[in-house]
Amino acid sequence: MTKKEKKGKMKKLSGLEKWQSERIDITQKRFRIGDYLAEKVIKGVAYLSIAIVFLIFVFVFRESFPIFNTSKPATETQVIAKQDSQETYGAVTDNGSAGQKQETYGAVSDSASKSNTQETYGAVTDQSAAPKETVQAGDSTNSKNKTSDTYTVSAGSGSDDNRSALKSMASKEWVPVSANPRYGLLALILGTIKITLISLLFAAPLSILAALYVSVFANKRMKELIKPTIELLAGFPSVVIGFFALMVLATFLQSVFHYETRLNSFVGGIAMGIAAIPIIFTITEDALTAVPKSFYEASLALGASKWQTAFFVILPAATPGIFAAILLGIGRVFGETMIALMATGNAAQMDLNPFASVRTLAATIGAEMAEVVFGDTHYNVLFLIGSLLFIFTFVINAVAEFYVKGKLMKRIQGK
Amino acid sequence: MINNIRKNFKGAAIEGVTLFSALLIIAIVIVMFTVIFIGGKSQLTWEFLSSFPTDGMTKGGIFPAIYGTALLVIIMSIAAVPFGTITAIYLTEYAKENSIIAKTIRFAVRTLAVIPSIIYGLFGLGFFIKFVGTHVDNSLYGGTLHWGQPNLLWASLTMALLTLPVVIVSVEEALKTVPQELRAASLALGATKWQTIRKVVLPGSVSGIMTGTILAVSRGAGEVAPILFTGAAYYLATLPGLGDQFMVLGYHIYVLTTQSANVDQTLPIQFGTTCVLLLLTFVLNMSAVILRYRIRKKKNN
Numbered sequence: 001m002t003k004k005e006k007k008g009k010m011k012k013l014s015g016l017e018k019w020q021s022e023r024i025d026i027t028q029k030r031f032r033i034g035d036y037l038a039e040k041v042i043k044g045v046a047y048l049s050i051a052i053v054f055l056i057f058v059f060v061f062r063e064s065f066p067i068f069n070t071s072k073p074a075t076e077t078q079v080i081a082k083q084d085s086q087e088t089y090g091a092v093t094d095n096g097s098a099g100q101k102q103e104t105y106g107a108v109s110d111s112a113s114k115s116n117t118q119e120t121y122g123a124v125t126d127q128s129a130a131p132k133e134t135v136q137a138g139d140s141t142n143s144k145n146k147t148s149d150t151y152t153v154s155a156g157s158g159s160d161d162n163r164s165a166l167k168s169m170a171s172k173e174w175v176p177v178s179a180n181p182r183y184g185l186l187a188l189i190l191g192t193i194k195i196t197l198i199s200l201l202f203a204a205p206l207s208i209l210a211a212l213y214v215s216v217f218a219n220k221r222m223k224e225l226i227k228p229t230i231e232l233l234a235g236f237p238s239v240v241i242g243f244f245a246l247m248v249l250a251t252f253l254q255s256v257f258h259y260e261t262r263l264n265s266f267v268g269g270i271a272m273g274i275a276a277i278p279i280i281f282t283i284t285e286d287a288l289t290a291v292p293k294s295f296y297e298a299s300l301a302l303g304a305s306k307w308q309t310a311f312f313v314i315l316p317a318a319t320p321g322i323f324a325a326i327l328l329g330i331g332r333v334f335g336e337t338m339i340a341l342m343a344t345g346n347a348a349q350m351d352l353n354p355f356a357s358v359r360t361l362a363a364t365i366g367a368e369m370a371e372v373v374f375g376d377t378h379y380n381v382l383f384l385i386g387s388l389l390f391i392f393t394f395v396i397n398a399v400a401e402f403y404v405k406g407k408l409m410k411r412i413q414g415k
Numbered sequence: 416m417i418n419n420i421r422k423n424f425k426g427a428a429i430e431g432v433t434l435f436s437a438l439l440i441i442a443i444v445i446v447m448f449t450v451i452f453i454g455g456k457s458q459l460t461w462e463f464l465s466s467f468p469t470d471g472m473t474k475g476g477i478f479p480a481i482y483g484t485a486l487l488v489i490i491m492s493i494a495a496v497p498f499g500t501i502t503a504i505y506l507t508e509y510a511k512e513n514s515i516i517a518k519t520i521r522f523a524v525r526t527l528a529v530i531p532s533i534i535y536g537l538f539g540l541g542f543f544i545k546f547v548g549t550h551v552d553n554s555l556y557g558g559t560l561h562w563g564q565p566n567l568l569w570a571s572l573t574m575a576l577l578t579l580p581v582v583i584v585s586v587e588e589a590l591k592t593v594p595q596e597l598r599a600a601s602l603a604l605g606a607t608k609w610q611t612i613r614k615v616v617l618p619g620s621v622s623g624i625m626t627g628t629i630l631a632v633s634r635g636a637g638e639v640a641p642i643l644f645t646g647a648a649y650y651l652a653t654l655p656g657l658g659d660q661f662m663v664l665g666y667h668i669y670v671l672t673t674q675s676a677n678v679d680q681t682l683p684i685q686f687g688t689t690c691v692l693l694l695l696t697f698v699l700n701m702s703a704v705i706l707r708y709r710i711r712k713k714k715n716n
Contacts, residue, residue: 046505213433235700237637335531
């Protein structure tokens, strides 16, 4: 017993050289502490990736949670002041134009003098949302104002704030920094969907056709040219693609299509499409090559030509895989931040015109998180947007993974 | 006869369309690369690479950004590569292919790969800075702010999570290229499983681990969204340590193009920085592609 224990200890200390000089008894399975520990450690580390996904969800959601807490007590005076300004402001919003807002508010500001500067700022954001260039040029100066403003706003963040924030989420206006902050997500969601559609319309046909070419028509040399090139494109940092879109693509597309605002959802969509091409291409190509060779040969033997085989046999057989590719492409575009920040104009407006500036959900987080006060309502709302993005991509991935792959396997195996 | 020619023509046209899409993608890559390279070529001097920004960022070099990027990817690799390799070992060596736990881990890894990078930024802020950092500060420093703020360490760890799936996938691919017979032979000679892994499987997949590391580094060097609010800084006069904010190439590009007041004045620097970042990732990816093709060749032999 003691001998055995000693042996175990020695082995643990000196490792493999010791083991090599030892005699091995193959008839019985000895308990080896090193092996046991190694297996446990490896297992533990492997489980970590599950834990990380879980933790990401928990912590992103945790930071957004306070917004659902509408029963937090706030001091009376603050609540009264808030309600006062909100009501007046709400009435004004119904009336409409930005100029009016400022005037009316000037009168109100006698009662709530503190928030005067903030309101002016809110109005400014409204105006600068329309012409794009002002937003961009004045961004750095604006952001300085923002930080100082949000401090005062956050001082009064209480239950009432949360309630109005939650209510305002279904509205169309995204004005997070003002005395009466409104967190209307509709414009952001619309912008994200619009840009996703544009980029998919650009990237999906292009990459699917290219994948078809590579898997059916191309000879070995072309394959060896195209595949590494696309792998290299996958390695392009998104900030580089964003820079390219901002500096070159925007000017080029404007000179071709003659639209008004230089940075808009069209430019952003094309740029994000470029970023999504490698994903869609790779997964489609995998799906196409997974189609058994016998399909191809049978079709040719029946007298179909090469392109007929490609479009009527191989492509339909791989549709679930292509569907998965498009889904993951959507996921990529949906969460793309840097390109959205640099090339879309970043103005939150409800506009279906593809040549209008948009602001996406991810870009909103990226642009505003650095300037927000920890624990503020605005901060919570940004985290809430993050949770939405997380849930969305998680679901997309789950669908692509389970539903689509099962279907693909079934179809290919002919069940 | 005529019908046949028409059919051939149609076929050629359709094939041409697919060829055109493939070539268009290649053209996009080439155009992007050349435009940025030509724009930034004149900036690629030793002075630009080795000096600090001067005159309110309108002149001078990008040395702190290069230094910050290097530190970021080194710390990131130290965290991500061992963890990724071990997970890959578990998946290929220990877990049964169709067991629920292996499937769950694979699904988790793929989920990690598709989560938008900005979410990692939020996680870094919510977990590393606000949770871990604040707790460390409270217990070790009595509540004064040391680790509960954006810094290089938290940014690197955030980036490590982001690049973890990259490492796992490429190491797993490499581990699978080690023939099953080698494992069987080693076990038959009396080696234990762990010894087999250490002495037979891992040495056979060093190139795969290298590929994973290179790909992770290239990804980490290029991503900006996760470090937007976990540590990247606009301008710093000194080189950063673990607990400081830092400058980084990608963030430098973003800041110069969208946040600075005089965008036109800094145009050469923007192109120069983008060119440096692009060349860096290009070289890294190129070597990863070559390594991977060699691994695949080995597998096919």
